[in-house]
Amino acid sequence: MKVLLTITSLGVGGAERLVTGLADHFAAAGHEVVLVRFHGDAELSPTDVRVRLENLQMRRSLLGVLAAMVRFRRLVRSFRPDVVNSHLVHANILTRLLRLVTPMPRLISSAHNTNEEGRGRMRAYRLTDRLANISTNVSAEAVGAFEQQGALRPGRMVAIHNGIDTAAFTFDPAARERVRTELNLDEAAPLLLAVGRLWEPKDYPNLLRAFAGLEGGPVPPQLAIVGDGPLRGELEAMAGSLGVADRVHFLGVRHDVPALMAASDVFVLASAWEGFGLVVAEAMACGRVVVATDCGGVREVVGDAGFLVPPRNAEALAKAMGRALRLSDDEHERLGVAARERVLARFSLDVMADRYLAVYRDDDLSDQQQLQGTK
Incomplete structure (x- = not known):
């Protein structure tokens, strides 16, 4: 053909x-x-x-x-x-x-x-x-x-x-170590990751407000944001005004997204609207615990293998992120395995x-x- x-x-x-x-x-x-x-x-x-x-x-x-x-x-x-x-x-x-x-x-x-x-x-x-x-x-x-x-x-x-290419999007422990070294994070530092263009549909202000309201543990969580776009300057200023600029890493456009996902502990999608949420499926294929807003087809992707919250609700997003970070090692692994299996079967x-x-x-x-x- x-x-x-x-x-x-x-x-x-x-x-x-x-x-x-x-x-x-x-x-x-x-x-x-x-x-x-x-x-x-x-x-x-x-x-x-x-x-x-x-x-x-x-x-x-x-x-x-x-x-x-x-x-x-x-x-x-x-x-x-x-x-x-x-x-x-x-x-x-x-x-x-x-x-x-x-x-x-x-x-x-x-x-x-x-x-x-x-x-x-x-x-x-x-x-x-x-x-x-x-x-x-x-x-x-x-x-x-x-x-x-x-x-x-x-x-x-x-x-x-x-x-998605499930051979490319898979958990790689060597990549995890390499990226966390690049970000100056030891293994004990909780890392949340968001990936997507810095523009209105992705609602990064919602994410930053939720991250600022996240209850800290013994080691304060870090947030890495991958992507670029027209709102970057505004978002960097917002992170500063919220007092979290030292824990938010704006990484720009990257071509090693699977490695970045492996380095993270929780993947977050804060979008106001989506069609499908491809990046959510990619994170799930990497065995990541996902917290996402319930918009567009995201519910169809996540099913019962992650956390869903209403869009434009920073308080609900912060609570779900906190729950995901507090999972035990066994619970984290179980949910990550379920997420990858769901992607292999359907996406x-x-x-x-x-x-x-x-x-x-x-x-x-x-x-x-x-x-x-x-x-």
């Missing part, structure tokens, strides 16, 4: 990790794969050299968009894919519009959230919905949110849970890729429960 994957950009994010992982998986399975981004440098990219990587170099102007669409049309006509699968809102809408003038045997639009941040974007989804054969989203909760917001008609979107890259291929082939689309996996 000839597969053309499109995505808005290849920055460091959950959707980008998913798409590059899919590209690698499809290439390894013998499919011919082209991965197209609309603009920007490739901070993430496939590891399989058989994946052809293209950049449309779209500029933020009408002429820039039109020039990129002309390049996109030439690429599609030259490659002649069997299926086109677009990811993220801008790529979804622009790829749909290209289908008005460029034949595509089958087009799948993949969203990655419950909230696309604006009525205009949901209206664009609704107006172009007929141009896609089917759409996907990362959880049953996210599918319901799109339907409720009128982005498409019921039955026009199916849920495919995100999948592996193999399971996800098979579900995408079923949608590409138009297999069993009436059986949404099969595509969604067991809740």
